[in-house]
Amino acid sequence: xxxxxxxxxxxxxxxxxxxxxxxxxxxxxxxxxxxxxxxxxxxxxxxxxxxxxxxxxxxxxxxxxxxxxxxxxxxxxxxxxxxxxxxxxxxxxxxxxxxxxxxxxxxxxxxxxxxxxxxxxxxxxxxxxxxxxxxxxxxxxxxxxxxxxxxxxxxxxxxxxxxxxxxxxxxxxxxxxxxxxxxxxxxxxxxxxxxxxxxxxxxxxxxxxxxxxxxxxxxxxxxxxxxxxxxxxxxxxxxxxxxxxxxxxxxxxxxxxxxxxxxxxxxxxxxxxxxxxxxx
Numbered sequence: 001x002x003x004x005x006x007x008x009x010x011x012x013x014x015x016x017x018x019x020x021x022x023x024x025x026x027x028x029x030x031x032x033x034x035x036x037x038x039x040x041x042x043x044x045x046x047x048x049x050x051x052x053x054x055x056x057x058x059x060x061x062x063x064x065x066x067x068x069x070x071x072x073x074x075x076x077x078x079x080x081x082x083x084x085x086x087x088x089x090x091x092x093x094x095x096x097x098x099x100x101x102x103x104x105x106x107x108x109x110x111x112x113x114x115x116x117x118x119x120x121x122x123x124x125x126x127x128x129x130x131x132x133x134x135x136x137x138x139x140x141x142x143x144x145x146x147x148x149x150x151x152x153x154x155x156x157x158x159x160x161x162x163x164x165x166x167x168x169x170x171x172x173x174x175x176x177x178x179x180x181x182x183x184x185x186x187x188x189x190x191x192x193x194x195x196x197x198x199x200x201x202x203x204x205x206x207x208x209x210x211x212x213x214x215x216x217x218x219x220x221x222x223x224x225x226x227x228x229x230x231x232x233x234x235x236x237x238x239x240x241x242x243x244x245x246x247x248x249x250x251x252x253x254x255x256x257x258x259x260x261x262x263x264x265x266x267x268x269x270x271x272x273x274x275x276x277x278x279x280x
Contacts (some may be wrong), residue, residue, distance in 0.1 A: 001229055005043045005246040008078075009231060011163035012186040015140045017078050017111065019226065020246065021046025023192060023233035029055045035237050036062025040070055042079070042242050048166075048233045050082035050115055051100055061103035079106060082115035082144055085125050093128035097137070110139045113166060117143070117150045117274055123157060130160045141164070144192075145274045148181045155185065165187040169230060170196045171206070171221065174265040179230075190231035195221055197270050205260050213251050216244060223248045224261045 002009065002019035009019050022039040024032055024047070032055040036047055040063070049059045061128075063077065081100045085091055097112060112129055114122050129141040141156065142162040151165065165182055169175045169191035179189050200206055201217045210220045220243060225232050234240045253261070 002226060002249075004249055005229075006045050009188065009229070011140055011188060013140055013163055014159055015110070017140075017164075017188075017231065018044075018046035020232045020234065020248075021048055021078070021080075022242070023048045023235045024055055024059055025050070025053055025235055026233075027053075027055060027235065027237055029058050031237055032058035032064035033065060035070055037065040038239050039068065039072065039242055040066030040072070042239065043246060044242065045076060046078045046080070046233070048080040049104075050084070050113075051096060052082070052084040052115065053150070056081060056100055057102035064221070074106070078110040079104065080111040080113065081109055082113040083125060083129075085114050085116055085118050085122055087118065087121045087123050087154075088128075090124045090128045090131075093125040094132065097128075097132055106138055108139065111142060111163070111182070112138045112140075113142045113144045113164075116145045116277060117147070118277075120150070120153065122150075122154070126154060126158060128181060130158070140164075142187075147274050147279075148178055150274070151185070152182060155157065161185060162187055162262070164190050164231065166190040166192055166233070168192050168193050168269055168271045170200060171224060171226070171261050171264040172196055172200065172266055172268040174262065176265070179228075186232055190233060191225055192233055193270060194232055194234060195224055199270060203264075205264060209257050209260065212257075213253075215251060217249075218245060219248050220257075220261075223251065223253055224258065227253055227258065265276070 008016035022044045083096045132138045133141045140163040142164040144166040206217045210217045
């Protein structure tokens, strides 16, 4: 379990990833560079973007500015991007990676993910990721929004086991079966939308626990993830909220708190269902 914002978790290939990072999904392009720079200045070391977000160029500008203002080196950061798997061929996936790298103004990515399984059309793309990884152009590769059956299929042909699976996960969608399967194969789970796009922040159960600990609802939810060794990407455009989101290491949820939070699971999504979301 991580104990600070900059603590890292070892992945199955020996690479280490910060346990809590900044996601830039749905951040306006004009704001992205400042948001990323501010996050780095406030201790964030994981920056998560994607081709489909349309803000890789601004993310790269923010990274460059953040490194300059803090004196950090590139290797102090962990940068993730994702390929939008629109039935891409092997060569198209390689080209997409190079395009993302150019936009981000980086020499390598720490992690590159297949963004969605789509209509089970990810084999060529994943083999391209394996080639990039074996050539040393990516530190680690993984997937996003894969269900158990997608992972089973992937592992039937993969030569490199994905280091993580980034999925929607929060108390209303605890993903217990998926987490158990991933753990069996040493694949980490990383949560996107851990606050359910803000829909959980007024939940009575969570507010009651928050009051008990003198914390906010968001801090309680993030702590719930951390105590279960779930990796996190949290979006925020406001500096104070970034600071608040990282202020989750000075308290612990007790067994009764965890029981109440775990009891909220009802397989409720705010994002698309991976089994229904394809690119046709």
